[in-house]
Amino acid sequence: MLLEIEDLRGGYGSGDVVKGITCQADAGEILCVLGPNGCGKTTLFRLLLGMLPATSGEVRLDGEATGGLEPKKRAKLAAYIPQNHATVFSYTVLELVVMGRAPHFSAMGAPGVRDRDLAVRALEKLGIAHLADKPYPALSGGQRQLVLIARAICQSAKILIMDEPAANLDYANRQLLMDVAAELARKGYCLVMSTHSPDNPFSVGHKVLMMKEGRLAAFGAPEAVITGETLEEVYGIPMDVVSLEDRFGVKRTLCLPVKAPGSSRNRKEEGHG
C-alpha cells in the first residue's frame, strides 16, 4: 500500500479539525476526497504532507511512518500539487518544473543536466514540452495546473496530492485535468485529490473518502459510497444519483441536487434557516 492513514487526528492550536480518518490507497488508484467546505479536507492534506503534526494516529507513505520523517525524504515519497497560482517572479516553465528536484540534492546544489532532462521528460509526459521556455505567469490556468503536475512528476514521488485541482478551471480544462489524472493513475501513481463535484469519482475515482465535520462519513468504491443518502447526509441537501448512457453507450453516473416542484429552496432547514 502506498498510502495508509490510520485513525488520524490533528488540527491547529484550538483543537482537532480532522477527527479520526482511516483510509488507504495504492499505486494506480485515485482517491477522491469529498465533503462540504470546512469539513477538514485541506487540514487532512496538511497532515499528510507533514505541514501539521498529527495529534494521534498515523500516516504511512510507502510503508514509512511519517512521524519523524525528514522533510526531504517525505518529499521524495509524496508531492503536493497546489491550485494553479501565479508566481511573483517570471520564472520560465522549465525553471519552475526543475524546482521539483529540490529534495534530490544538497542545500548548496543546483539542478544539473540530469535534473533538467527529467524536467523536460515530465513536460513531455504531459504533452506541454513546447511551453518549456515560456514565462509561467503568462500561461492560462489550465496550462499552469499541468505545469504544477509536471513539477510533481519531476519530484519523482509516487503519491501526488492535489488540493481541488479543478477549481478555477473552465469546463474543457477540467475534463483535460481529469483525463491527465486517470492517465497518471494508469502509469502507477497514487493520486489523492479533493473535489467539489461528487460525480468526479464515478469517472476517474477508484476510491472515495467522504468527510463531514472532520469525521469519516464513508470510504470505499464510488458505486458503494456515493448514494443519495450519503450525499444528503454530507452536504445537507437532497440529492439523486442518476445513471444513464452517453452517445457512445458508456454508462455514466451523475449526482443531481433535487427539490420538490414549487418549494423555493432546497437547503435542509436547520433551526434558524
Added chain:
Amino acid sequence: MMRDDKTAQKGKETESGRYQRSVMPVLSLLFVCTVLFSFWVGYYPLTPGEVVKAFFFRFGYQGAVSDQAVTIFWSIRLPRILSAVLIGSALSVAGSVYQGMFRNPLVSPDILGVSSGASLGAAFAILNGVSGWRIQLAAFTGGILAVAFSYLISRKSAHSQTLSLVLTGSMIMALCNSGVTMIKYMSDPNDVLQQITFWLMGSLAKANMASVIWSLGPVLLGLAVILALRWRLNLLTLEDEEAQSLGVNVRRLRIVFIVASTLVSAAAVCLGGLIGWVGLMVPHMARALVGADYKRLIPACGLMGAAYLLLMDDLARSLLALEIPIGVVTSFMGAPFFVYLIIKRKDG
C-alpha cells in the same frame, strides 16, 4: 560548474539558455570597464596605464609613474572605488534576496530595519563623543540588533512569517527613526548635529582603506553564504506550504538568508551611510537581463550593483564643482524608476 559545462555541450540547448550564458561575460567586462573609467574620472584623471603602474609601484615596480599618481591611486581612488564596489554589490544582492524572500519585487534591503538601526547606532555613538571606527562599529551593531529584534518579535505573531516580519520591521524602523530624530534634537547644532547629518547622508567622500578592510569580512562572508545557497532562494519565492512540500525547511532557510543579507547590508551602511534605491533598482535591471532564476540573478546583481554604484559615484564626483552626496544621486535616479515600475510592470 562541471554540470553546467555539460549542459553547454548538449544539443538540446534552448535559445534563451544560450543568451543567458553570454550575459555574464558581458557583465564582467562592463564591470571592469566601469572600474577603469572610475579611476579616470576626477580632478586628476588616471589612465588605465597609470592605474596598472601605480598598482605595481607598491610591489616594487620602478617605472615611469609620478608620485602624485601613486598617492591618488592608493589613498583616494582605490578606497573609494572599493567602497562603491562593496556597497553596490552588497545592497543589490541583499535587495534581491529580500525581494525573493518576501515575494515582493518592491522590497528594498532595509525592510527589516537594518539601515534605521545602523543610523540610530551611529547617531548614538556620535552623541557620546565617539569617533572613527567606533562609530562604524556602533552602526553595525545597531543594524544587526534592529533586524534581530524584528525577527524575534515577529516570531510571537500568529500571522504568516513574511507578513509579520514586514510588520515588525516597519515598527522597528519607526522606532529607530524617532530615536535618531530625538538624538538630533538633543544634540549641539554646531557640532554633533552636523556630524550626524553628514554621517546619515550617504557619501563615499570619507572612504578610506581601513574601513574598506574592516567591512570586507562581513560583506564577503554574507555574500559567500548567499552565493552558495542561491538556487534555494527560488524555493522561498513559492508559498511556504509549497516550498515545504518540496522538502525545504522554510524557517531555517529563511533565517540563514536573513542573517547573511543583514551582515552584508549592515556593513554596507557602515561604509557609506544611507544610500537608497540601489537595492531596489539593480535586482530589477538584473532580472530583465538574466531572468528570475536566482542561480544567475545573484551573480548578475553583484556585478551590476557594483558597476551601477561606481557610475553613480562618478556622477556625484563630476556633475558639479563640489561633490554631491551619492545618496542624493541614487535617490534622484531611483525614485523615478520606482514610479516607472509601479506604472509599467506587472511582475518582476
